[in-house]
Amino acid sequence: MTSGEVAQREQQAPEGPFTTRQLLRLDEALRIADQATGLNFSIYLGELSEPVRASAEELHRQARDQKHAVLVAVSPNQRVLEIVTGSEARKRISDRDAKLAGLSMAASFAGGDLAGGLLIGIDQLATHAGRS
Amino acid sequence: MSVISTVLVFVIIPAAVIGAVAALVLSSDRGKQSRRYRPGRPYDFPAMWFTATPGRAAAAVDGPHGLVIEDSSGAPVRPGPTGGASDKW
Numbered sequence: 001m002t003s004g005e006v007a008q009r010e011q012q013a014p015e016g017p018f019t020t021r022q023l024l025r026l027d028e029a030l031r032i033a034d035q036a037t038g039l040n041f042s043i044y045l046g047e048l049s050e051p052v053r054a055s056a057e058e059l060h061r062q063a064r065d066q067k068h069a070v071l072v073a074v075s076p077n078q079r080v081l082e083i084v085t086g087s088e089a090r091k092r093i094s095d096r097d098a099k100l101a102g103l104s105m106a107a108s109f110a111g112g113d114l115a116g117g118l119l120i121g122i123d124q125l126a127t128h129a130g131r132s
Numbered sequence: 133m134s135v136i137s138t139v140l141v142f143v144i145i146p147a148a149v150i151g152a153v154a155a156l157v158l159s160s161d162r163g164k165q166s167r168r169y170r171p172g173r174p175y176d177f178p179a180m181w182f183t184a185t186p187g188r189a190a191a192a193v194d195g196p197h198g199l200v201i202e203d204s205s206g207a208p209v210r211p212g213p214t215g216g217a218s219d220k221w
Contacts, residue, residue, distance in 0.1 A: 016177045017169045030184035046179025057214055063183075071216075076175035083216040090215035099217035110221040114169045 016045070017076075022115035029122045038132030039089050040065050041125070043118055044073040048080065056082035070129075072105075072121055076114065081105055083125070097128035171221065 018026070026043070033041045042063060049055045056073040063069035067088040074081045083098040101124035108117030133141075169175055 016180055017167050017175070026182060027184065030182060034184045040183070042181060042183040044179070044181050046177075053218060056216075059181075060214060076169050079171070080218065080220050082218050085215045087213055093215075095215045095217055098215065099219070102217045102219035106219040106221040109169075110171055112168065112170045 018115055026115060026118060029119050033122050033126035036131055037092070037126050037129040038068070039092070039126075039129055040069045041122060042069065042071050043122070044071060045114075045118075046075065047077060048073060048075045048082070052078065052080050053082060056084050060084040060086070070125060072118065072125075074105075074109070074114075074118070076109070079109075081109070083121075089129070092129040093125055094128075098125065101125050101128070 030041050030043070033039070040063065044056075044059055052075070056071065059073060060066065060069060060071040063071060063086075065086075067086040069084075069086045070089050070093065071084040072081065073084065081102060083102055085093050085095075085098060101121045104124060105117040105121040108114075108120055167177075
């Protein structure tokens with residue numbers, strides 16, 4: 001799946017669990033995170049096949065500019081989330097920083113706040129990465 | 133206070149207010165099912181992938197930070213193709 005397909009789907013309007021306002025906020029958060037850090041943030045929301053970690057890394061390999069890509073993969077049905085950082089991104093966002101962001105996101109998801117958790121996670125990851 | 137006005141004030145008017153509020157609540161819930169995710173409930177939406185402006189991320193590469201091999205706390209970063217973290221809720 002490419003980002004172009006997703007953009008089309010968003011225009012058709014809310015097929016997913018988010019309201020239009022939440023989609024706009026997510027889009028803005030991703031855009032600001034990308035601009036500020038120079039990394040390539042993306043969010044995958046959907047089913048992950050077992051083993052979960054390996055399939056998240058497989059998705060990460062599909063990202064453009066893989067070295068600088070940071071993928072946040074969330075599977076609400078399986079109740080798991082995976083943060084995958086590329087080899088260059090990993091030098092700026094350590095595994096411990098990613099785990100910290102993961103904890104905050106999981107806390108929000110457990111409360112049923114999908115969009116809020118994603119926003120918090122992107123914000124924390126971008127903050128840890130610092131400015132480029 | 134006559135019997136009629138007593139009944140009007142203590143029965144008819146409260147009943148009308150309760151009825152109006154109930155009608156508002158029921159009418160707003162009908163027709164649209166809440167799409168919000170709740171833990172434990174099935175989540176059956178198609179998979180989505182959000183990225184921001186794929187073109188510009190490639191532009192900003194290898195600044196001075198590209199050489200940093202310590203994280204914010206000064207701990208060295210282990211070498212490896214990908215890093216990250218996992219969590220459950």
